Amino acid sequence: MKIKREHQRFEIDVRFSAGKKLYQRVYSTAGFWHKEGPNVSHGSLTLQLNETRQLHLHAVLKEALRLLKRQGLSNYRVTLRADLRTVKTAKKFQQYKESIYIEIPGNQGFYFVAPLAQFNEGNFVKLLKEHFSYFKKPLLQTTLDVDTLTLTPSAFGFLLHEGLGHRHESDDHTARLKLKKSSLTNFSVVDSPGQETMLGHTPFDDWGVAGKDVVLYNGLTGKTNLLTAKSGNSRAVSHEYHPLIRQRCLIVKMHAKVEAPVAEGSLHIEDVRMGSWNGDLLELEVGKALYHDKKGQEWRLSPFTIKMKPELVSQMKAFGDLEISSPAGGCHKGLQRGLDISFLTPSAFINLNKSAVSDQLEFIF
Secondary structure, three states, X not given: OOEEEEEEEEEEEEEEEOOEEEEEEEEEEEEEEEEEOOEEEEEOOOOOOOHHHHHHHHHHHHHHHHHHHHOOOOOEEEEEEEEEEEEEOOOEEEEEEEEEEEEEOOOOOEEEEEEHXXXXXXXXXXXXXXXXXXXXXXXXXXXXXXXXXXXOHHHHHHHHHHHHXXXXXXXXXXXXXXXXXXXXXXXXXXXXXXXXXXXXXXXEOOOOOXXXXXXXXXXXXXXXXXXXXXXXOEEOOOOOOOOEEOOOEEEEEEOOOOOOOOOOOEEEEEEEEEEEEOOOOEEEEEEEEEEEOOOOOEEEOOOEEEEEOHHHHHHOEEEEEEEEEOOOOOEXXXXXXXXXXXXXXXXXXXXXXXXXXXXXXXXXO
């Protein structure tokens, strides 16, 4: 069967430093390859957005820059991206996405990424103010006495992505060795094609396979499953790379309601900057975290790293409302960096006083 993939991207990238524009770059990248047997050939195309879409992108860019300037910021970067993917097998599948990425560098760095349709002044300014209000809290300089570890929906999504998703990608030669029954809890995790409002939305993969839900972990039975080419998980960051087995949208399905843990004596992970999975341990680089001491005082912490065994995922409890989020840098695997993925997850917690937990968890400050 002949398979042809096309990938076209239009991007506007603007950076300001010390209040002055360093550059504004507008460019279009495009290309295709087709596969027949083992032979792969490359070609080129040109993505031409119609005038209406280009005007719309520039209008959103102007609004984003106005909002950032009005907040008194002088260093920031805004990237708008229009992305078109076409896969032709027996049928033709096409997907068009527009997204916005905003970065404020420095020790108090802020990252925002979302589908363009979800960008509005109210939500963005609220997130920005919450981010900077965090750094007004007192910085903890003493020892922590922690009973419970809690995670925001985005941080929990990051943990599931690294500790559950990557270890069940079938093109990892050790994945089948890791596949085993887990403990039971009040949630299950599904890798899904997702919703249109999610950056990781993948109704078909880069070989034209229609996406199917895969239950990575069933909290009622403890059973786990692998992601495969048959489930529509073959994805690449562009036409320049061969598709690999990749995650799409991780969605948590809750089976029972659990109350939130008490705040006193808890370490609350608000933001994860980066994560990794090395085959035995998952690591989370925590950018923002709050410690609630047993006297009711709230403290912020300097960035630190969490190392943990992935088996701890099934010992967690999920609670609260589901929220959509996407990691700012996307997902990295091999040489392919920045693939769009999304999470639809609640908050979660785990009791650290159990010896079986403390032996599998390490905090590096």
